[in-house]
Amino acid sequence: MIKNLAQFTSEEKVIKKIFEIISSLFSPKTIIYVSITNNKMTAIKSIPPNIKNTEFALKKLMSTEENYYLFEKKKGFIIKIIHSKELLGFIEINEIEYPQYLNRYLNIAIVISRICGLSISNARIYQRLTKTLEELKLSNKDLEQFAHIVSHDLKQPLTNLIMSLHILKSNIIEDNNLMLEKRVEESAFNLNSMIEKILELATFGHRNENLIKIDCNKVLKQVLENLSSIIERRNAIVTYTKLPEIYANEIEIIQLFQNFIDNGIKYNKKKNPEIHISVEKVGADWSFSIKDNGIGIYSKDFNMIFEPFNRVGNGIKKSGTGIGLSICKRIIERLEGRLWLDSEIDKGSTFYFKIPIKEDLS
Structure with a gap:
């Protein structure tokens, strides 16, 4: 049984097999595994489930150079896993x-524990390599789409800028200078917006992955402040239920809600665009929903809208880069979650995402 440990490619499978071995050899009532990454607890597994009273033993073991600690009643022990x-x-x-x-x-x-250490180390290396390969595949795909937007989407506002500046410089149409100045300003703004979004996507995978506990209610208030201009201009109504605290990157969660709300207002023909955000606990997950009364999305476009540089207008003039929802998808996937949607043309869309509920492991 122990020899088979080397074949597992995930830490979870290694620990499952270790639990089986320990159960068959020692017949203990409880087994607890605490995973450590960068000297921080990142996961706890136990038999029976949901046992977490390990703090006393861990402190004892952490304070000594010994690799094990015997419990006072001598009915068990705790061992370090080192590689x-x-x-x-x-x-x-x-x-x-x-x-x-x-x-x-x-x-x-x-x-x-020594064999377990080697197996866990190998599994973590395998997972890192797999993740890197997946990111490289995504990068190659994004590069193709990037080439398209550079050759087409960025070319248009740049051409408008050059032509308008040439006309202004030549004073060919003096009466229309004000209109041309406005066109220059608009083209420059669009170009700058596109470049910022492309840079945002390009640097996404290089952010600090340290997650902290954040209050989604406070984050959403910040988002509404950031979007106050478009909310007031469009007379939009944004409502939400009480939201939970989650472990995430705060900047990314701001981006997440900001993209959903901005799209719900932008792609909306109603006099008063409405967006409602709610959440419920479903098993071991937080299940969020962001509902709008916008133009809706055809079912054939459901998968496409989560790809970079794809835009679906459905009767509204398309603007922007089509990167926002792609970034949302990546943020949620980094949190080990899933993103999907329901939509009906002219009635609105509801975006759903689930993320695991993380325990306080600090």
Whole structure:
């Protein structure tokens, strides 16, 4: 059974097999695994589920150079999982059926922990390589779309700028100078907006991935302040229920809600665009919904709108780069979530996303 550990490509599968081995060898009542990444707890697995009373034992073990700690009643122990001097996690084995063999069990567990360390390290390397390959595939696809937008979408406002400036310089049509100045300003604004969005997409994968606890209610208030100009100009109504605290990158969550709300107002023919944001707890996930009363999206375009540089107007003049929803999708996927939508033409769209509920592991 132990030899098979090397074949697993995910940490979760390694730990599942380790739990099976420990259960068959020691018959403990509880097994707890604490995953460590960069000296921080990132996950806890246990049998039975949802056991988290490991703090005392962890503090004891962290304060010593020993690789294990025996519980006072001598019915179990907790062991460090180390590979190449890197701390990868802890395994706690408690309430062993035959505590008189505790020392023998401890020696066996130390050997298992070394094999476990190697297997977890290999699994993490494999996952990082897989993620890198997926990002490279996405990058290659984005480069093709990038070439299209540079050759076509960016070319148009740039051409308008050059022509308008040439006319102004030549004073060919003096009476229309004000109109030309407005066209120059508009073209420059569009060009700048496109470049900013392209840079935003290009640098997305290089951000700091450290997640912090953020209050979505405070984030949404910031978003509404950022969008106050378009909300007032369009007489839009944005409502929301009480939102949860989540672990995420605050800037990305601001982007997420801002893109959804901005699109709900921009692609809307109603006198009063309406956007409603709600959330509910579904199992181990937070399930968010962002509903608008806009123009709607044809079902054939559902998948396309999440790709970079794709825009769906449905009767409204298309503007922007078509990058916003692509960034939303990537933000949610970085949080191990999923994004999808329902929509009906002329009645509106509802965007849904689910993200796992993260426990406080700080």
